[in-house]
Amino acid sequence: MITTIALFLKQAIIQGIPLLYGSTGEIITEKSGNLNLGIPGIMYIGGISGIIGGYLYEFSGAELNPVLLVLIPLLSSIIGSVAMSLIYCVLTVTLKANQNVTGLALTTFGVGVGNFFGGSLSSILGEGGTISLIETGKAYKQTLPFAQDLGLFGEVFLSFGFLAYASIIIAILASIFLNKTRKGMNLRAVGENPATADAAGINVTANKYIATCVGGAIAGLGGLYFVMDYVGGAWTNNGFGDRGWLAIALVIFALWRPHTSILGSILFGGLYIVYLYIPGLSRSSQEIFKMLPYVVTILVLIITSVRKKREHQPPQSLGLSYFREER
Amino acid sequence: MSNKPIAIELKKITKTFGKVVANKDVDLTVYEGEILSILGENGSGKTTLMNMISGIYYPDSGQIFVKGREVSIQSPNDAFALKIGMIHQHFKLVDIFTAAENIALGINDGKKFDLKRISADIEKINTKYGFNIDLNKKIYEMSVSEKQTVEIVKVLYRGADILILDEPTAVLTPQETQRLFGILRKMKEDGKSVVIITHKLHEVMSISDRVSVLRKGEYVGTIPTSEADESTLTSMMVGKKISLDIERSEPVNPVDRLVVENINCTNREGVKLLDNVSFTVRSGEILGIAGISGSGQRELLEAIAGLQKLDSGKIIYHNVQTGKEDNLRDKTPVQIRELGIRLSFVPEDRLGMGLVGNMDIVDNMMLRSYKKGKSVFLQKKEPKSLAEKIIKDLEVVTPSSSTPVRRLSGGNVQKVLVGREIAASPTVLMAAYPVRGLDINSSYLIYNLLNEQKEKGVAVVFVGEDLDVLIDLCDRIMVIGGGKINGVVDARTTTKEEIGLMMVKAKGGNADE
Numbered sequence: 001m002i003t004t005i006a007l008f009l010k011q012a013i014i015q016g017i018p019l020l021y022g023s024t025g026e027i028i029t030e031k032s033g034n035l036n037l038g039i040p041g042i043m044y045i046g047g048i049s050g051i052i053g054g055y056l057y058e059f060s061g062a063e064l065n066p067v068l069l070v071l072i073p074l075l076s077s078i079i080g081s082v083a084m085s086l087i088y089c090v091l092t093v094t095l096k097a098n099q100n101v102t103g104l105a106l107t108t109f110g111v112g113v114g115n116f117f118g119g120s121l122s123s124i125l126g127e128g129g130t131i132s133l134i135e136t137g138k139a140y141k142q143t144l145p146f147a148q149d150l151g152l153f154g155e156v157f158l159s160f161g162f163l164a165y166a167s168i169i170i171a172i173l174a175s176i177f178l179n180k181t182r183k184g185m186n187l188r189a190v191g192e193n194p195a196t197a198d199a200a201g202i203n204v205t206a207n208k209y210i211a212t213c214v215g216g217a218i219a220g221l222g223g224l225y226f227v228m229d230y231v232g233g234a235w236t237n238n239g240f241g242d243r244g245w246l247a248i249a250l251v252i253f254a255l256w257r258p259h260t261s262i263l264g265s266i267l268f269g270g271l272y273i274v275y276l277y278i279p280g281l282s283r284s285s286q287e288i289f290k291m292l293p294y295v296v297t298i299l300v301l302i303i304t305s306v307r308k309k310r311e312h313q314p315p316q317s318l319g320l321s322y323f324r325e326e327r
Numbered sequence: 328m329s330n331k332p333i334a335i336e337l338k339k340i341t342k343t344f345g346k347v348v349a350n351k352d353v354d355l356t357v358y359e360g361e362i363l364s365i366l367g368e369n370g371s372g373k374t375t376l377m378n379m380i381s382g383i384y385y386p387d388s389g390q391i392f393v394k395g396r397e398v399s400i401q402s403p404n405d406a407f408a409l410k411i412g413m414i415h416q417h418f419k420l421v422d423i424f425t426a427a428e429n430i431a432l433g434i435n436d437g438k439k440f441d442l443k444r445i446s447a448d449i450e451k452i453n454t455k456y457g458f459n460i461d462l463n464k465k466i467y468e469m470s471v472s473e474k475q476t477v478e479i480v481k482v483l484y485r486g487a488d489i490l491i492l493d494e495p496t497a498v499l500t501p502q503e504t505q506r507l508f509g510i511l512r513k514m515k516e517d518g519k520s521v522v523i524i525t526h527k528l529h530e531v532m533s534i535s536d537r538v539s540v541l542r543k544g545e546y547v548g549t550i551p552t553s554e555a556d557e558s559t560l561t562s563m564m565v566g567k568k569i570s571l572d573i574e575r576s577e578p579v580n581p582v583d584r585l586v587v588e589n590i591n592c593t594n595r596e597g598v599k600l601l602d603n604v605s606f607t608v609r610s611g612e613i614l615g616i617a618g619i620s621g622s623g624q625r626e627l628l629e630a631i632a633g634l635q636k637l638d639s640g641k642i643i644y645h646n647v648q649t650g651k652e653d654n655l656r657d658k659t660p661v662q663i664r665e666l667g668i669r670l671s672f673v674p675e676d677r678l679g680m681g682l683v684g685n686m687d688i689v690d691n692m693m694l695r696s697y698k699k700g701k702s703v704f705l706q707k708k709e710p711k712s713l714a715e716k717i718i719k720d721l722e723v724v725t726p727s728s729s730t731p732v733r734r735l736s737g738g739n740v741q742k743v744l745v746g747r748e749i750a751a752s753p754t755v756l757m758a759a760y761p762v763r764g765l766d767i768n769s770s771y772l773i774y775n776l777l778n779e780q781k782e783k784g785v786a787v788v789f790v791g792e793d794l795d796v797l798i799d800l801c802d803r804i805m806v807i808g809g810g811k812i813n814g815v816v817d818a819r820t821t822t823k824e825e826i827g828l829m830m831v832k833a834k835g836g837n838a839d840e
Contacts, residue, residue, distance in 0.1 A: 181440055182431075182435060182440040185431070185432065185440075186432065188421075189424070189432050189433075192421045192422065192424070193419070193422070195419060196419040196420060197421075198403065199403045199415070200403065200419070200433030201404035201407060201433045202432070202433045310422065310465070310467050311423055316422065316423075
């Protein structure tokens with residue numbers, strides 16, 4: 001019994017990590033007042049860029065260096081995600097386009113680009129079907145050497161690749177940044193009330209650009225984790241599924257607090273796969289169980305709306321463009 | 328006075344927004360250790376002028392000198408660097424931050440970010456000037472007066488020597504105003520310059536050393552408060568009477584159409600918006616409503632139109648045909664229409680309340696007659712011919728009747744709105760600032776339309792800000808101040824000074840201690 005629960009916990013953590021990346025990235029973005037609904041697309045791009053970078057290196061014929069096997073996909077992933085975020089910023093911050101429309105377009109675009117390159121890469125390989133970057137996957141799945149010797153504890157907590165631990169560290173750092181530093185406070189002010197921030201001498205545009213790009217890069221790592229560690233260096237079309245939207249739901253569940261989304265991500269991850277652990281479910285009832293994270297999010301929304309605590313509300317100017325010379 | 332060093336000097340400052348000239352060749356001097364009042368009516372360019380000193384706007388032309396040196400203030404940061412701080416009428420505070428966080432916002436003094444140390448520094452300022460605020464309290468839990476205190480401390484914490492306050496007393500109780508004035512006097516003794524924007528004459532007299540007056544974006548002059556009295560200031564503010572040549576006919580056979588009795592209304596914060604307001608609107612005449620904007624005009628009209636909930640009072644409509652008397656209070660606009668009362672309302676916010684900007688002229692016509700349709704499909708014929716008629720009669724400049732209203736200029740938008748409201752052949756027509764932002768020709772067209780309605784026997788209510796227009800257009804003028812009626816005068820015999828004084832003088836003690 002204990003073992004089953006422990007293994008379930010491990011699976012929940014594994015499922016939760018892409019969500020944690022996505023929600024940390026989105027929280028940082030939303031704190032600047034940008035509602036980036038392009039996050040699901042950016043996570044796809046983060047994944048496929050990593051795959052492309054990894055593919056170019058692993059199949060370049062050079063002798064494979066384990067450090068580069070990690071670094072090259074990591075950098076390509078970040079470049080891909082930041083490029084997507086920059087598109088979002090130019091459209092919404094500089095050109096003041098509608099944030100919802102821009103975000104949704106980016107998601108559609110990102111999923112499409114991901115599947116397109118995912119598909120063509122495998123046809124370049126001449127194999128058809130899925131691409132497999134075995135060496136890169138191995139590098140990403142590298143665990144601590146002594147993890148195996150620690151029994152159940154090692155199995156549940158130490159059996160992950162470095163991106164898993166990095167997700168938690170990044171979430172904690174993001175919380176500290178937002179709540180304890182001067183720059184974090186400035187960023188929150190931009191998301192709450194850009195006119196006030198502007199009058200206080202804070203550069204609203206720069207804050208929005210930087211927060212959105214950094215947030216996008218972090219979210220993209222969730223896609224990278226998925227393709228490299230979870231899947232082990234392979235791309236399947238639409239394999240990432242709706243995890244991007246789940247990450248955005250997690251932002252609401254965590255009440256815009258990255259440290260809360262650490263536990264939230266494990267909960268969401270658990271709820272996402274709980275159907276596997278309930279015997280005798282038909283295909284259709286499985287789908288009902290997969291809704292659970294969204295149901296929980298709606299409950300959280302209802303509870304926070306009823307309680308009306310101002311700290312638990314989204315940033316006040318979330319989704320709004322900022323015009324300075326408005327009278 | 329002149330032996331004091333000069334803190335700020337403005338020379339020939341001009342600022343335009345599109346076609347509107349907000350400030351024209353304004354000169355102004357502020358000395359160190361004085362309190363200067365800037366007096367002017369709404370739209371006289373007081374706030375715009377001050378926004379140029381605090382870096383929100385940048386002047387089109389002119390020079391700004393701070394402590395004798397010519398400067399270019401391009402952003403609020405530049406203003407802070409010159410030790411200029413402005414307390415805006417609409418507070419610039421982050422609601423979910425604490426007072427201390429708001430005060431520290433945007434400052435990078437190079438030291439470690441530690442709110443405890445910052446709070447200790449702020450407390451020093453509090454003790455020096457006698458502020459009493461809880462630095463750990465969130466802004467959204469604060470009263471208006473507390474928020475204002477945070478704003479002032481924020482500016483002082485940044486080391487400002489020149490403080491600009493934009494209508495600081497508008498939201499304060501008399502006691503809070505007295506406390507604020509005490510603090511301002513302390514700052515003055517401390518050698519700081521204080522500029523206070525206001526249109527309350529008694530406050531000018533009690534707090535300031537000198538008064539500068541602006542009128543319609545232009546600088547009128549500056550006089551020491553000791554040499555000023557209320558009537559000189561009023562005439563500086565309103566200027567000489569300019570005749571407008573609006574044709575005004577005598578009211579024909581006026582009868583009471585709308586009798587408002589003792590209506591009261593308070594907002595969510597418990598501030599009285601309408602205080603025991605009673606008046607009568609007669610058929611065949613234009614009743615003008617004069618007052619500083621935000622004195623309750625909007626609430627008054629919305630109460631009659633059925634959009635504003637009242638605490639008490641009656642709004643009685645006398646129906647000429649049936650001889651019935653109906654109380655409009657607490658009735659929705661639809662209920663009012665079902666009573667057979669044809670009430671037309673041209674709201675202040677044309678594209679917000681009056682028309683839908685993204686819809687074309689025809690569809691906007693239908694907004695008022697949507698109840699008439701019988702089938703599920705739209706019947707565009709009638710509204711289309713109405714739209715064409717309005718375009719033709721009122722000379723609306725538009726490519727076609729299917730052009731979205733938002734693409735029209737302000738004057739044409741207003742013509743569409745007024746045309747639609749008049750087409751409903753109202754018995755009561757209320758218009759709030761119908762010529763705001765309009766050029767001369769469009770304005771006259773609107774005046775003529777209102778006069779036509781009046782001659783048809785419609786009871787017209789006209790809320791205006793330009794006293795020349797009010798005096799030349801209306802039959803009677805009611806002056807409102809702070810939600811109270813300060814008096815009703817005959818437009819044919821009154822003077823600008825009389826109305827001006829009534830506008831700025833609060834009656835009955837409120838805020839006038």
